[in-house]
Amino acid sequence: MIEPFDDQYFMKLALEEAKRAFEEDEIPVGAVIVAKKQVIARAHNLTERLTDVTAHAEMQAITSAADYLGGKYLRGCTLYVTIEPCVMCAGALYWSQLDKIVFGATDEKRGAGKVGSLYHPKTAITSGVLESEARELMQSFFAKKRK
Numbered sequence: 001m002i003e004p005f006d007d008q009y010f011m012k013l014a015l016e017e018a019k020r021a022f023e024e025d026e027i028p029v030g031a032v033i034v035a036k037k038q039v040i041a042r043a044h045n046l047t048e049r050l051t052d053v054t055a056h057a058e059m060q061a062i063t064s065a066a067d068y069l070g071g072k073y074l075r076g077c078t079l080y081v082t083i084e085p086c087v088m089c090a091g092a093l094y095w096s097q098l099d100k101i102v103f104g105a106t107d108e109k110r111g112a113g114k115v116g117s118l119y120h121p122k123t124a125i126t127s128g129v130l131e132s133e134a135r136e137l138m139q140s141f142f143a144k145k146r147k
Contacts, residue, residue: 005037007080007102011130014080014104017044017057018137024049028137031057031081033065033074033098040077041065057081058089062096074098082134084111084127090118100124104134 010032017030021044033041043060047053058081066072078100085093085103090112093101097120106127112118119125 007126007129010034010039010078010080011082011102011104011134013039013042014082015130015133015137017042018082018134021045021057022137022141028141029057029081029083031061031079033061033077033079035065035069035074035077040068054088056086056089058085059092062092066096072096078102080129082130083107083138084113086110087112087115087118093123094118094120098123100126102126102129104129105131105138 013032014030017032018028019030021030022028026045026048028045030044032039041061041064043057043064045057046055046060058079061079062074065074065077074096077098079093079098080102082104084105084107085101086107101119101123106113
């Protein structure tokens with residue numbers, strides 16, 4: 001059961017964003033950033049729409065949250081993202097100084113974990129939250145692309 005304002009609750013919101021990306025023919029990665037149990041940013045991949053390889057869900061969410069807070073650091077915030085961040089996003093997440101990053105499924109091919117810890121040393125990392133849902137959405141997207 002999903003309890004209000006726990007990791008599963010917020011990951012479910014990130015999965016909703018990933019489903020929007022899927023519907024828009026974007027790689028289905030969704031992200032939300034939370035501060036004090038309130039969602040302050042929602043995003044999904046926009047690389048196709050914006051023709052911008054840096055328009056990942058995490059990058060969009062960081063920009064939105066920083067704008068909302070009026071500053072570049074996201075201390076006191078948690079990022080929920082459906083798939084493990086890539087190296088580029090991990091670097092941006094390092095600089096944003098989030099308190100916590102929660103992701104669903106690992107990305108064995110392009111995930112930041114392949115190269116060691118790239119996150120800020122004070123950032124807590126939790127993985128595997130609603131992992132099967134995130135993985136199934138990604139697998140379904142690429143199966144559709146191969147047809």
